[in-house]
Amino acid sequence: xxxxxLTAVAPDGEEALALVEASEERGLLxxxxxxxxxxxxxxxxxxxDPGDRLVVLKPDGTVLVHTDGGQQPVNWQPPGCxxxxxxxxxxxxxxxxxxxxxEELVVRFERLRHATxxxxxxxxxxxxxxxxxxxRQRILDDPELLEPGFEPRATERxxxxxxxxxxxxxxxxxxxxxxxxRRRVGPDAVSQLNRYVEALVRDLHAGTTVRxxxxxxxVTDTATQLLAERDLEFVSLTPAPxx
Amino acid sequence: xxxxxLTAVAPDGEEALALVEASEERGLLxxxxxxxxxxxxxxxxxxxDPGDRLVVLKPDGTVLVHTDGGQQPVNWQPPGCxxxxxxxxxxxxxxxxxxxxxEELVVRFERLRHATxxxxxxxxxxxxxxxxxxxRQRILDDPELLEPGFEPRATERxxxxxxxxxxxxxxxxxxxxxxxxRRRVGPDAVSQLNRYVEALVRDLHAGTTVRxxxxxxxVTDTATQLLAERDLEFVSLTPAPxx
DNA sequence: GTCTTCATGTCGGAT
DNA sequence: ATCCGACGTGAAGAC
Numbered sequence: 001x002x003x004x005x006l007t008a009v010a011p012d013g014e015e016a017l018a019l020v021e022a023s024e025e026r027g028l029l030x031x032x033x034x035x036x037x038x039x040x041x042x043x044x045x046x047x048x049d050p051g052d053r054l055v056v057l058k059p060d061g062t063v064l065v066h067t068d069g070g071q072q073p074v075n076w077q078p079p080g081c082x083x084x085x086x087x088x089x090x091x092x093x094x095x096x097x098x099x100x101x102x103e104e105l106v107v108r109f110e111r112l113r114h115a116t117x118x119x120x121x122x123x124x125x126x127x128x129x130x131x132x133x134x135x136r137q138r139i140l141d142d143p144e145l146l147e148p149g150f151e152p153r154a155t156e157r158x159x160x161x162x163x164x165x166x167x168x169x170x171x172x173x174x175x176x177x178x179x180x181x182r183r184r185v186g187p188d189a190v191s192q193l194n195r196y197v198e199a200l201v202r203d204l205h206a207g208t209t210v211r212x213x214x215x216x217x218x219v220t221d222t223a224t225q226l227l228a229e230r231d232l233e234f235v236s237l238t239p240a241p242x243x
Numbered sequence: 244x245x246x247x248x249l250t251a252v253a254p255d256g257e258e259a260l261a262l263v264e265a266s267e268e269r270g271l272l273x274x275x276x277x278x279x280x281x282x283x284x285x286x287x288x289x290x291x292d293p294g295d296r297l298v299v300l301k302p303d304g305t306v307l308v309h310t311d312g313g314q315q316p317v318n319w320q321p322p323g324c325x326x327x328x329x330x331x332x333x334x335x336x337x338x339x340x341x342x343x344x345x346e347e348l349v350v351r352f353e354r355l356r357h358a359t360x361x362x363x364x365x366x367x368x369x370x371x372x373x374x375x376x377x378x379r380q381r382i383l384d385d386p387e388l389l390e391p392g393f394e395p396r397a398t399e400r401x402x403x404x405x406x407x408x409x410x411x412x413x414x415x416x417x418x419x420x421x422x423x424x425r426r427r428v429g430p431d432a433v434s435q436l437n438r439y440v441e442a443l444v445r446d447l448h449a450g451t452t453v454r455x456x457x458x459x460x461x462v463t464d465t466a467t468q469l470l471a472e473r474d475l476e477f478v479s480l481t482p483a484p485x486x
Numbered sequence: 487g488t489c490t491t492c493a494t495g496t497c498g499g500a501t
Numbered sequence: 502a503t504c505c506g507a508c509g510t511g512a513a514g515a516c
Contacts, residue, residue: 005276005356009250029297029311031274033248033361043426043509044373044482051365054272056297060312067365068272069303071321072496074369078314078511100487103509113248116357118276122294122310126317130287132492156515161430161465162490163515182493183286186505187404191434192491195469220504222404226438239287286494315511321496343502346494375507405505406500425507429490435506463489 004028004119013087016115020057020085020094023117030057032094034112038065038075042103048075055094055107057083059120063096063105077105132182135215135239136165139178143168146213146235150176161199174209175200181216182239189214190226197232247271247362256330259358263300263328263337266360273300275337277355281308281318285346291318298337298350300326302363306339306348320348375425378458378482379408382421386411389456389478393419404442417452418443424459425482432457433469440475 006022008015016032023030032055038048048065053074056064063077077083081103083096092112097104136155143150149171157167166178177200179193197212204210212232219227219234227234249265251258259275266273275298281291291308296317299307306320320326324346326339335355340347379398386393392414400410409421420443422436440455447453455475462470462477470477 005252007250007252007357009248027311029309031297031359033359033363040509044371046369046371046509048369049367051367052361052363053365054274054299054361054363056309058309058312062312062314064309064314066272066299066301066307066363068270068363069301069305069322069365070497071305071307071319072508072510074365076314076509078509079312101509113361114250114359116274116276116359118295118297118356120276120295120297120309120311122296122312122317124292124294126289126291128287128289128494130494160468184503187438188431188435188506191438192431195430195434222504225403283494289494313512315493315495319494321494344494371509373509426509427488431491465489 004117006115006117008115009113011112011115013090013092013112016092016109016112017085017087019115019117023057024059024083026117026119027059027121028117029059029120030117031055031115032057032109032112033114034092034109036065036107036109038108039106040075040104042105043101046075050110052113057094061096061098063094063107065107075105075107077103081105130182130239132165132180132239135180135182135237138237138239138241139166139180139215145237146176146178146215159196159199159203161195164196164200170211172209174211175204177210177212179212179214181214183216184218184220185214185216186220186223187226189216189219190223190230190232193232194230197230249358249360251358252356254355254358256333256335256355259335259352259355260328260330262358262360266300267302267326269360269362270302270364271360272302272363273360274298274358275300275352275355276357277335277352279308279350279352281351282349283318283347285348286344289318293353295356300337304339304341306337306350308350318348318350320346324348373425373482375408375423375482378423378425378480381480381482381484382409382423382458388480389419389421389458402439402442402446404438407439407443413454415452417454418447419454419456421456421458424457426459427461427463428457428459429463429466430469432459432462433466433473433475436475437473440473
């Protein structure tokens with residue numbers, strides 16, 4: 001058994017308890033595999049009958065209950081929760097809770113097949129490209145991508161309805177509100193843009209024309225309809241130049 | 244080693260390869276712990292420098308890369324992906340890919356501390372309460388919760404702008420459009436309701452009054468403003484009766 | 487804390 | 502396959 005690596009095959013309750021507590025003390029990430037029931041009560045409530053699952057306990061208080069399928073855990077607790085392990089009626093039990101909002105998750109193992117604890121301190125930062133931020137920078141670097149003569153004046157400009165992605169001016173001196181989306185958009189993005197435009201129409205001097213431009217790779221038909229109804233515009237752009 | 248439970252402490256590339264391939268063959272869920280780099284290219288692109296992490300391979304093709312903190316994996320692939328493991332330059336490598344959209348994830352291990360494979364076939368269904376569906380049922384069971392004399396006529400009624408949660412009539416014969424939210428709502432929910440109301444105003448006979456009612460536990464100030472501007476209403480209700 | 491919006495959102499249901 | 506909206510959405514940044 002290596003330093004900062006604990007494992008136990010088919011541990012009984014006490015063994016598992018020792019491992020989880022040691023894990024907690026040393027700030028290790030813990031994985032538990034076995035047959036368990038799960039009860040959750042908080043923002044909603046859920047019950048999960050017995051089944052074989054993988055349970056992950058992270059040093060930051062996160063709890064994940066994973067089944068054989070799906071990217072999302074079937075049950076979970078967010079970071080910042082505190083958990084205690086115990087042996088109750090011969091069953092190994094993990095209780096995780098938080099206040100604000102009040103939430104509790106209880107995982108009760110009928111049978112534990114395996115338990116491990118690892119040190120997973122991770123210094124690296126994820127470098128991600130292709131985000132909305134990249135799309136914004138692409139337009140700021142070359143405003144002509146939006147339209148000839150477009151001049152950005154501000155990003156994240158505040159309005160009563162929220163912050164506008166890019167606020168600028170066209171060649172005729174009209175105000176241009178730009179809403180950016182990194183992927184194909186539907187009706188929600190059009191409504192969002194519309195909120196900003198309406199807020200600015202109210203705020204600015206009467207007589208100022210405010211154009212709203214949605215920038216995204218593409219839009220759905222419904223979104224196109226909505227854009228037309230509200231006199232809003234669309235410009236097709238992706239976060240990264242096409243290759 | 245129990246049936247359908249494979250483990251390996253500090254496996255070399257070949258051992259890990261055998262375990263992952265056996266895991267795949269038998270439909271097991273596989274966990275890998277070690278120091279790795281991760282490269283992702285697809286809808287976006289990301290690079291992650293070496294760090295100690297937990298990698299989960301599910302039998303449905305899901306891949307999760309978890310660090311010490313956070314509920315979300317730092318990298319992942321969705322269900323339906325296919326992955327191959329290999330030893331390259333002495334390193335154990337997992338490549339996962341899918342088409343439509345074209346995406347690839349490569350996890351390259353400098354060092355593998357532990358590997359396991361479990362059978363996690365899970366027959367149980369999650370029983371969840373406190374959802375929007377519960378809120379809908381609560382109102383259908385007792386329409387007076389919305390307002391005296393409210394009469395539901397349909398759920399999921401289609402409009403050009405999408406399906407209305409509850410479509411009904413008030414005591415004056417006006418059309419009532421109800422949008423339900425299980426939790427406190429912001430501007431987006433107001434816009435959504437507004438889209439349905441506008442679509443129905445266009446669709447129905449001129450002269451028909453269409454009321455829009457947002458039902459949720461509470462609303463933000465901005466949402467209240469928006470509701471007022473658009474002549475929409477708010478009724479406070481939670482998915483479950485208060486206890 | 488609350489509010490707002492982004493996300494490689496994911497997921498499910500309907501067309 | 503696309504579209505649409507819910508989700509115990511989570512996570513980040515602003516206030």
